[in-house]
Amino acid sequence: MSSATSGDALASRTASNGASPAEAMSGLLARNWWAIALRGVAALGFGxxxxxxxxxxxxxxxxxxxxxxxxxxxxxxVSAVRAARTHERWGLLLAEGVLNLLMGLLAAFFPAGAVLGFVLATAAWALLTGGLMLAAAFRLDRSHGRLWLALGGILSLAWGILLVMTPLAGAVVLTWWLGAYAVAFGAALLVLAFRLRRQRDRASPVEPPPRGT
Incomplete structure (x- = not known):
């Protein structure tokens, strides 16, 4: 079926239902406002x-x-075993699977080490990106914002050095940032959920009971 044919079919179905795709999606979200509210509460709790x-x-x-x-x-x-049965290359798959399994066991038994590993990986990323930004700044014209790009690279390098020097403090800061994001995200979802509930109540008002004859 061509894209034009599928588009015509979608338009005909939409017209027959009497609602546009946006209205249908809005109605679906309004009916399931409680699920969005639960997500918001969970995000707020974690934050x-x-x-x-x-x-x-x-x-x-x-x-x-x-x-x-x-x-x-x-x-x-499992993928390596299946590849071996079909006589395909399985060595790298097996090595990757075993490595991830061993790292998972280490992270499970030594979670603090996993946290430090994550922080050091973040530090390496910050140092690498900071260096690349500085290198790019020297090739950029001054009128195009060379100083701002260089400033971004310096800040990234400083952040990476701080993480390397104080990884535990860096882990706490990263956790705070994640918590602030989760709180803001959860609050936004809760506001959205209650607005959806209000729209649902407006779309289906409660009818008064019939008067007695």
Whole structure:
């Protein structure tokens, strides 16, 4: 079926239902406002924990990361076994799966090490991007914002050096940032949920009971 034909079919279905796709989506979200509210509450809860008890939040993130590595490692080993049965290349798949499985076990038994590893990886990223931004700034004309690009590179380098020098403090700061984001995100979802509920109530008002004859 061509794109024009599929578009005509979608338009005909939309016309027959008497609502545009945007209206249909709005109605669906309004009927399920409670699910969005639950997501908002969960985000708010996690954000408050991250802000008030950053150590517990860091360990929780490390355990979640460990679970992901364990699952990914198992799936990688299964993929390697299936590839071996079909006489395909399986060595790299098996090596990757075993490595992820071992890293997952280490992160599960030593979650603090997983947190430090994440912080150091973030530091390496900040140093690398900062260096690249500085190198690009020297090739940029002054009129095109060379100073601002250089400033961004310097800030990124400073952030990476700070993380390397004080990884635990960097982990706490990252957790606070994540907590602030989660609180703002959860609040936005809650506002959205209650607005959707209001629209749902307006679209389907409660009818008064019939008067007695």
């Amino acid at each position: 408050l924990v991250a802000l008030l008890v950053p150590g517990a939040a860091m360990l929780s993130l490390a355990l979640i990361f460990a679970a992901y590595l364990l699952a990914d490692g198992i799936f990688g080993i």
